[in-house]
Amino acid sequence: MNPRLRLLPPVEMDPEQRKLYEEITGGPRAAGPQHFALTDDGGRLLGPFNAMLLSPALGRSLQELGAALRYRTGLTARVREIAILVVAQAWDSAFERHAHERVGAAAGLTEAELLTLRQGADPELSDPVERAAWTFIRALTDRSGALGEKEYAAARAVLGERTLFELSTLAGYYGTLALQLRVFAVPAPPP
Known part of the structure; x- marks a missing residue:
């Protein structure tokens, strides 16, 4: 099956999308060891992160929850x-x-x-x-x-x-x- 969403290049993002993009690519996921790519060679978000740009306010909350689960729980x-x-x-x-x-x-x-x-x-x-x-x-x-x-x-x-x-x-x-x-x-x- 072909992807249903076009990967959004950073140059085409509106200010809210760009802010979310920077939070994802500049946050804890990007700071530690990279076990999988967050972006492609053109800087476009991969995986679930590209879809989060469709609704930046909701996407921000979702990605913040993900970051909390990855970096701020008591789970090993x-x-x-x-x-x-x-x-x-x-x-x-x-x-x-x-x-x-x-x-x-x-x-x-x-x-x-x-x-x-x-x-x-x-x-x-x-x-x-x-x-x-x-x-x-x-x-x-x-x-x-x-x-x-x-x-x-x-x-x-x-x-x-x-x-x-x-x-x-x-x-x-x-x-x-x-x-x-x-x-x-x-x-x-x-x-």
Whole structure:
């Protein structure tokens, strides 16, 4: 399927779009190690970020939430990337999978763990926090957020309420991105 949105060159952006563009390309995503490209060679935003320019006020709020989830939670990098990759697999989101398998590898996920997460299988994580996070996110993505009392109690006992809030917010955010990527037929970059 061909992309449905034209990548917007910076020279064609209105002032609000340009401000959002600068926040994305000059924010924490651009400051740290680059595991996937935010822009193409022409400076045009890739992935979900190009669509955010359609509505800069909403796009700004969305990208700020994403930055908060990536850089201002109590989640370890491995837990965060495991959760994102479960959402990517559940939504069959090629762009999210492409981007976050690279981030996940940098966070210490092994090639075997990445493959297992890509397949939607149990990665048999030995760390109890990682295991509880994987189980929790799988339950949310497998059943549209339905979580029984026993599952909630088990997740809460290991993760605590703050982490449950952060993980459920992460699942909702990356589910939103996956939906937008699908609506606008955004392809994953070539390997």
